[in-house]
Amino acid sequence: xxxxxxxxxxxxxxxxxxxxxxxxxxxxxxxxxxxxxxxxxxxxxxxxxxxxxxxxxxxxxxxxxxxxxxxxxxxxxxxxxxxxxxxxxxxxxxxxxxxxxxxxxxxxxxxxxxxxxxxxxxxxxxxxxxxxxxxxxxxxxxxxxxxxxxxxxxxxxxxxxxxxxxxxxxxxxxxxxxxxxxxxxxxxxxxxxxxxxxxxxxxxxxxxxxxxxxxxxxxxxxxxxxxxxxxxxxxxxxxxxxxxxxxxxxxxxxxxxxxxxxxxxxxxxxxxxxxxxxxxxxxxxxxxxxxxxxxxxxxxxxxxxxxxxxxxxxxxxxxxxxxxxxxxxxxxxxxxxxxxxxxxxxxxxxxxxxxxxxxxxxxxxxxxxxxxxxxxxxxxxxxxxxxxxxxxxxxxxxxxxxxxxxxxxxxxxxxxxxxxxxxxxxxxxxxxxxxxxxxxxxxxxxxxxxxxxxxxxxxxxxxxxxxxxxxxxxxxxxxxxxxxxxxxxxxxxxxxxxxxxxxxxxxxxxxxxxxxxxxxxxxxxxxxxxxxxxxxxxxxxxxxxxxxxxxxxxxxxxxxxxxxxxxxxxxxxxxxxxxxxxxxxxxxxxxxxxxxxxxxxxxxxxxxxxxxxxxxxxxxxxxxxxxxxxxxxxxxxxxxxxxxxxxxxxxxxxxxxxxxxxxxxxxxxxxxxxxxxxxxxxxxxxxxxxxxxx
Numbered sequence: 001x002x003x004x005x006x007x008x009x010x011x012x013x014x015x016x017x018x019x020x021x022x023x024x025x026x027x028x029x030x031x032x033x034x035x036x037x038x039x040x041x042x043x044x045x046x047x048x049x050x051x052x053x054x055x056x057x058x059x060x061x062x063x064x065x066x067x068x069x070x071x072x073x074x075x076x077x078x079x080x081x082x083x084x085x086x087x088x089x090x091x092x093x094x095x096x097x098x099x100x101x102x103x104x105x106x107x108x109x110x111x112x113x114x115x116x117x118x119x120x121x122x123x124x125x126x127x128x129x130x131x132x133x134x135x136x137x138x139x140x141x142x143x144x145x146x147x148x149x150x151x152x153x154x155x156x157x158x159x160x161x162x163x164x165x166x167x168x169x170x171x172x173x174x175x176x177x178x179x180x181x182x183x184x185x186x187x188x189x190x191x192x193x194x195x196x197x198x199x200x201x202x203x204x205x206x207x208x209x210x211x212x213x214x215x216x217x218x219x220x221x222x223x224x225x226x227x228x229x230x231x232x233x234x235x236x237x238x239x240x241x242x243x244x245x246x247x248x249x250x251x252x253x254x255x256x257x258x259x260x261x262x263x264x265x266x267x268x269x270x271x272x273x274x275x276x277x278x279x280x281x282x283x284x285x286x287x288x289x290x291x292x293x294x295x296x297x298x299x300x301x302x303x304x305x306x307x308x309x310x311x312x313x314x315x316x317x318x319x320x321x322x323x324x325x326x327x328x329x330x331x332x333x334x335x336x337x338x339x340x341x342x343x344x345x346x347x348x349x350x351x352x353x354x355x356x357x358x359x360x361x362x363x364x365x366x367x368x369x370x371x372x373x374x375x376x377x378x379x380x381x382x383x384x385x386x387x388x389x390x391x392x393x394x395x396x397x398x399x400x401x402x403x404x405x406x407x408x409x410x411x412x413x414x415x416x417x418x419x420x421x422x423x424x425x426x427x428x429x430x431x432x433x434x435x436x437x438x439x440x441x442x443x444x445x446x447x448x449x450x451x452x453x454x455x456x457x458x459x460x461x462x463x464x465x466x467x468x469x470x471x472x473x474x475x476x477x478x479x480x481x482x483x484x485x486x487x488x489x490x491x492x493x494x495x496x497x498x499x500x501x502x503x504x505x506x507x508x509x510x511x512x513x514x515x516x517x518x519x520x521x522x523x524x525x526x527x528x529x530x531x532x533x534x535x536x537x538x539x540x541x542x543x544x545x546x547x548x549x550x551x552x553x554x555x556x557x558x559x560x561x562x563x564x565x566x567x568x569x570x571x572x573x574x575x576x577x578x579x580x581x582x583x584x585x586x587x588x589x590x591x592x593x594x595x596x597x598x599x600x601x602x603x604x605x606x607x608x609x610x611x612x613x614x615x616x617x618x619x620x621x622x623x624x625x626x627x628x629x630x631x632x633x634x635x636x637x638x639x640x641x642x643x644x645x646x647x648x649x650x651x652x653x654x655x656x657x658x659x660x661x662x663x664x665x666x667x668x669x670x671x672x673x674x675x676x677x678x679x680x681x682x683x684x685x686x687x688x689x690x691x692x693x694x
Contacts, residue, residue, distance in 0.1 A: 002059065002060060002061060002062045002235065002236045003060050003061075003062045004062035004063065005023075005024065005062060006021070006022070006023050006024075006056065006060055006061055006062045006063075007021075007022045007061075007062060007063045007064075007065065007493050008020070008021050008022075008047065008050070008061055008063070008064045008065070009021075009022075009065045009066075009067075009267070009488075009489040009490060009491070009492035009493045010043050010046070010064060010065070010066045010067070010489060010492070011066075011067050011068070011264050011267060011486070011488040011489040011492065012034055012039050012042070012043070012066075012067070012068040012069065012070060012264070013034060013069055013264060013290045013291055013292055013488075014034065014069055014073060014290075014291060014292030014293070014339075014341070014358055014360050014361070015033070015034060015290065015291020015292050015339065015340065015341045015358065015359075015360050015361045015364070016031050016032065016033060016034060016290065016291050016361065016460060017031070017032050017033070017034045017035075017039070017042035017043060017046060018030075018031050018485070018486035018488065018489040018668075019031075019032075019043070019046040019047070019049075019050050019486065019489055020050075020483060020486050020489040020490045020492070020493060021050040021051070021053075021054055022493050023054045023056065026054070027482070027483055027490065028050045028053045028054045029050065029483050029485070029486045029489070029490075029667070029668060030046050030049050030050050030053075030486075030667075030668075031393055031460065031485060031486060031667075031668045032045055032046050032049075032396075033361040033362075033364070033397070034360070034361045035361075036360070036361065036362055038224075039068070039070060039221060039225075040221070040224055040225040040228050043066075043225065043229075044228055044229070044232055047061075047229070047232060047234065048232070057233060058229070058232050058233040058234040059233040059234065059235070061234045061236045062236050063236055063237055063238075063239065064229065064234065064236060064237070064238045064239070065238075065239050065240075065241060065247060065492040065493065065495065066225070066238060066239070066240050066241065066492070067240065067241035067260075067263035067264040067266070067267045067488060067489075067492055068260065068263060068264060069263075069264050069292070070217070070218065070221060071214045071217070071218055071257050071258070071260045071261050071263075072261045072262070072312060074213070074214045074217055075116070075210055075213065075214060075261070075312050075324065076312060078116075079217075080158075080213035080214045080216075080217055081156075081157035081158040081188065081212070081213060081214070081215065081216040081217060082155065082156050082157050082158070083116070083117055083121065083156065083157070083158045083159065083160060083209065083212045083213045084117070084121045084122070084123060084147075084151040084156045084158075084159050084160070085117045085121065085122045085123065085159075085160045085161075085162065085205070085209055085212075086123050086124075086125060086144070086147055086159060086160070086161045086162075086163075086176065086180075087122065087123070087124060087125075087161075087162050087163060087164075087205065088124065088125065088127065088128060088163045088164040089124040089125065089126050089127075090124070091124070091164060091201065091205075092119070092122050092123075092124050093119065093122075094201050094202055094205050095115040095116070095117065095122075095202065095205050095206050095209060096114075096115045096119065097202075098112065098202055099202055103320060103322045111322070112322065113322075113323060113324050115206075115209075116206070116209045116210060116213055116324065117160070117209050117213075121156075123147050123151075125139065125140050125143045125144055125147065125163075125176070126139075126140040126143060127139035127140055127163070127172050128164060129163065129164060129165040129166065129168070129169045129171075129172055130165060131165050131168065131506070132168070133165070133168040133169035134169075135169070135171070135172075139172045139175055139176065141175065141179060144175075144176045144179045144180065145179050145183050147180075148179060148180040148182075148183035148184045148187070149183050149184065151184065151187070152183065152184035152186070152187060156187065157187070157188060157216050158187065158188040158189075158190070158212040158213065158215055158216055159180055159184075159187050159188070159189050159190070159212060160190050160192070160205075160208045160209045160211065160212035160213075161173050161176050161177060161180070161189065161190065161191050161192065161208070162192040162201070162204060162205040162208045162209070163176070163192070164201065165199075166191070166192055166193040166197070167192075167193060167197040167198055167199055167204065167503065167504040167505075168504065168505065168506070170191070170193030170194075170197070173191045173192065173193045174191065174193070176191075177189050177191050188212065188215045188216050188219070189212075190208050190211040190212040190215060191208065192204050192205065192207070192208035194255075194256075195207055195208045195211045195256060195258060196208060196258075196327045196328060196502075197502070197503045197504060198308070198327055198502055198503065198504040198601055199504035199506070199600060199601070200327070202325070203309060203325045203326075203327040204327055206324060206325055206326065206327070207258060207325075207326050207327045207328065210258050210261075210312075210324070210326055211256060211257060211258035214257045214258065215254070215257050217257075218253065218254060218257035218260065219254045219257075222238075222240075222250050222253060222254055223254075225238065226238055226250060237249075237535070238250050239497075239535050240252075240253040240260060240263060241260075241263040241264070241266055241267050241491075241492050241495055242259040242260055242263055242266070242499075243259055243260065243261055243262035243263060243266050243310075243328060243329070243330040243331065244259070244266065244306065244328070244329040244330055244331065244498070244499075244500050244605075245266045245269065245270050245304065245306075245331050245495060245496075245498065246495060246496055246497060246498025246499055246500075246532075246605075246607055247492075247495055247496065247497045247498065247535055248499060248531055248534070248535075249531075249534040249535060251534070252499075252531055252534065258326060258328060259328055261310075261312060261326060261328075261330075262310065262330050262331065262333075262335075264488050265288065265295040265297075265331070265333055265335060265488070266330070266331045266491075266495075267487075267488035267489065267491035267492045267495065268286065268288040268295060268297075268458060268459065268487050268488040268491055269286055269288075269295075269297045269299065269304040269331045269333060269491070270304070270491040270492075270494050270495045271458060271481075271487045271488065271490050271491030271494060272284060272286035272288075272297065272299055272304075272456045272458070272487075272491075273286075273299050273302055273303060273304055274491070274494045274613065275456050275479060275481045275686065276299055276302045276454075276456065277302040277613045278613055278614065278615060278616050278684065279479065279615075279616050279682075279686070280615060280616075281302070281454050282300060282301050282302065283299075283300060283452055283453045283454065284298075284299040284300075284302075284453060284454055284455070284456055285297075285298060285299075285439065285443075285450060285453045285454070285455045285456070285473075285475065286298075286299055286304070286333075286455075286456050287435075287439075287455050287456065287457045287458075287459075287462050287466060287469065288457075288458055288459040288462060288487060288488065289338070289339060289340070289435070289457075289459045289460075289461040289462035289464075289465060290339050290340070290459045290460055290461060290488075291339045291340045291341040291358070291360070291361070291378075291460060291461065292337070292339040292341055292342070292358045292360060293335050293336060293337055293338065293339050293356075293358075294335070294336055294338040294339060294435050294438070294459075294461075294462075295333050295334070295335045295459075296333060296334050296335075296336075296435070296438055296439045296442055297331065297332070297333035297334075298332075298442065298443070298446055298448060298453075299456075304331045304332070304333075305331070305332040305333075305446070306329065306330065306331055306332055307329075307330055307331075307332040308327065308328070308329060308330075308502060308549070308601070308603075309325055309326065309327045309328075309330070310325075310326055310328075310330045310332070311323030311324060311325055311326070312324045312326055320445075328502075329500040329502060329603070329605075333442075334438050334439075334441070334442040336355065336356065336434065336435065336438050337355035337356020337357070337358060338354065338355050338356075338377070338431050338434050338435050338438075339355075339358060339377065339461060340365070340376065340377050340378040340381070340460060340461040341358040341359040341360055341361075341364060341365055341376050341377070341378060342354050342355035342356065342357070342358050342359075342376060342377050342431065343355065343357045343358060343359055343374050343375065343376050344374075344375045344376065344377070344380070344408075344411065344412055344427040344430070345374075345411060345412075346411070346412060346415040346416060350415065350416060352412060352416070352426045352427060352430050353430070354377060354427055354430045354431045354434060355431070355434070358376075359372050359374065359376045364376075365377075365378040365379050365404070365407075366379050366400075366403040366404050366406070366407035367379050367382050367389075367399045367400050367401065367403050367404040367407075368397065368399065368400075368403075369398070369399075369400045369403055372403075372407070373407055373410075374407055374411055375404065375407040375408045375411050375412060375423070375427065376407075377427060377428070377431050377461070378404075378461070379403075379404035379407055379408055379424070379427075380404075380408065380423075380424035380425075380427035380428045380431075381424075381428065381461075381464055382399055382401055382404050383401065383404050383405060383408065383420060383421060383424040384421075384424050384425065384428060384633065384634040385631055385632050385633035385634060385641075385644070385663075386464050386633060386634075386663065386670060386672050387399065387464070387670060388631070388646075388663075388665065388670070389401055391665060393667065393668070394667035394668075404420075404424075405420040408420045408423040408424055408427070409423065412426060412427065421634075424634075425634060428465075428634075431465070432465055432468050432469060432472060433472065435465070435469055436469055436472040436473055439469070439473055440473070450473050450474065450475055451473075451474045451475065451476075453475055454475070454476075454477045454478065454479065455469070455470055455473075455475050455477070455478040455479070456478070456479045456480075456481065457478055457479070457480050457484065458480070458481060458483075458484040458485070458487030458488075459484070459485070459487055459488070459669075460485045460486075460668060460669050461669070462480075462484070462669070463480045463484055463485075463664075463669045463670060463671035463672065464669070464670055464671075464672050465672075466478050466480065466671070466672075466689065467636075467660075467672060467673060467674050467677050467689055468636045468672075468674065470689070471636070471637075471674075476690060476691060477688060477689065477690045478688070478689040478690075479686050479687065479688055479689075480671050480686065480687040480689065481684075481685075481686045481687075482684065482685040482686060483668070484668070484669055484671075485666065485667070485668020485669035486668055494611070496607040496608040496609075496610065497532050497534075497535040497536040497607065497608040498532060498605060498606065498607030498608065499528045499531040499532050499605070499606060499607075500528065500603055500604070500605035500606075501524045501525075501527045501528045501603065501604055501605075502524075502601055502602070502603040503520070503523075503524055503601065503602055503603075504600060504601050505520050505599070505601070505602055506598065506599070506600060507598070507599045508553070508596050508597070508598055508599075509573045509576055509577050509596060509597045509598075509599070510573070510596050512572065512573045512576070512599070513572070513573075514568060514569050514570050514571070514572040514573075517568055517572050518568070520602055521546055521563075521568070521602065521604060524602060524603070524604035525544060525546075525604045525606060527604075528604050528605065528606035529542065529606050531606075532606045532607065532608065536608040538608060538609070540608075540609045541609075542606050542607060542608055542609065543606070543607050543608070543609055543610070544564075544604065544605070544606050545562070545564055545604070545605040545606075545607075546562070546563040546564055546602075546603070546604050546605075547560045547561060547562055547563060547602070547603045547604075547605075548560075548561050548563055548576060548580075548599050548601075548602055549561075549599065549600050549601040549602070549603070550576070550580045550597055550598065550599050550600070551597070551598055551600065552584075552592055552595040552596075552597060552598070553595050553596040553597065553598050554595070558598075558600050558601070559580075559583060559584065559587060560583075561576070561579050561580050561583050562579070563576075563579070566579055576597070576599070577597055580597055616682055616683055616684045616686070617683055619654060619655050619680060619681075619682055619683060620654070620655045620683075621655040622655060622656075622657045622680055623655060623656055623657065624656070624657055624658065624659065625647060625651060625652060625656040625657065625658050626645075627645025627646055627647050627658070627662060628646055628647065628648065628651070629645075629646045630643040630644060630645055630646060631643070631644060631646055631663070632644075633661060633663060633672070635660075635661045635674050635675050636674045637660065637661065637674035637675030637676045637677070638661075638674075638675050642661045642675070643661075644660075644661040644662050644663055644673075645658060645659075645661070645662040645663075646662070646663055646665065647662060647663070647664050647665070648664075648665055648666070649664050649665065649666040649671075649687070650666070652664065652679070652681040652687065653681060654681050654682060654683045654684075654685070655680075655681065656680075656681050657678055657679060657680040657681070658673065658678070658679050659673075659678050659692060660673035660674050660675050660676060660677040660678065660679075660692070661673060661674055661675050662679070664679060664687065671687060671689070673689065676691060676692060677689055677690065677691060677692060678690060678691075678692040
């Protein structure tokens, strides 16, 4: 019989599938290679493993919380459903024309991602809604019917519908969806007024196309997962982590899979925020490095930064505007192809490059012995002594140093006249500098100085590189929390049931009324509450957060303004004006006089109340723990080889410390400590890496 207090977090990445089982506060974790042909298989294998370790049966699971990069990978690799797009006459090429913005205005050969749906699969229909919501021209329903029959007969699997101004009046889109469903009941249909009801056609159209593109794939996968879990005896509810950092039902995830694009990384950010709160940290750089990508997120006041849009598949690294925009609420972070499986190569200029291409789990890095012949970051880490070939993944995945040496020599060493060790050093240094550059760029865009931040490192590869990254960024301290190797999966267990609704509803404060505003916010809150109610069963009232996205009339972009402390009654316009001007002055120095203020979008987030977090007290002592052995490790502090002490993490009891050079080994990851750094075990088992006394 299921026990609601037993919860399982599952994170599917491009290389590894991570599981974290919480039984009465005790965590049982494991890490398996992802099975790409049937992603659910690794989950089932992991469920059997962690349940056996905990002494329970799958039938006792009370809740499964899942996050995955499958939707993201499908978009990046263009491996989704055969999709058609229906839009208003005159707007067929919006997703190809994009906007007038150019991320590099002087590059005549600027490289932009091609539209997700090619021109021949984009169709138009007569009918027009005005920006006010008034119907200017009726929808050509006969043309919609012909479109549905044509795409059905042509073998299309999915349809995206994006009509002009449907965010303010969805009647045409709703009717088009009904006609398509009647004429072609087997087609998957996505409406922009449901997926992303916000103004700005390019972003809205692109988002609904992305939703339609991955919808059949995710529906098939999630259906198989639930069925196979039931066959294994786990009949408990399954919830998905969405990009905004909350949990939604399988049904909601199937309808809006675009909300899952950053689900795994969002779990990691939630995990880092939880650790920050426990340790009383208000300025944190979250560093999540897995097998395929590295994710960097700024967390301030114990809350991850959020945004309403993000980009997938950037064609130019770190360049905003070079990717595919997705208009959904998301935890803001920078994600780059720099993971343990990222492949290294020598380019035409005889420079070492790492990523974004990844070896994944099939065939994996060369040292896995599964057929990979090209060198990956993991191969370099193995040759540099950061990894132990015998104890990787608890000994479940044997590593073969000879394979790594051969791959590094063939693809890096020989082209540059380096031996395998020098080639490994080059790969490690390049990937570390790539991640440091990403963190710097993210901090500069946010106006932050990373020198005052603490790093929290998790993911299978992050503790291997964290100390070196801290040195490059000028960060003094780094925390490696318990279970760091499966951090995102643990983060799922900490996530609230939550959902944010966003809607474009234009208004000028000079004409806004309290009644109109109450209707808008009330409808958004009701929608969000309905989604949260599918999973939250607590007695405490959910937390509600409201925002307006506002600007001065004539400006091109808006800023978010919190509404929760405002009295939005009869004098709502005055309250909104005062709140906007205060926020504008905080950001830009002073408000502007004589201009009306516009509200472009509104959002309401409803979430289950945050769990109580017990703070971690100070460490009682810092006695040195003698290493159980040593091994040769390339020490970035000395820029030379050295004998590093080897310590098992479970032996680092609270208050014990180890001086670098050293490696701290555990089942899912390894923490590398260069010369000049010391690690101290804190009362909750977290490792704190800091500069040692001179």
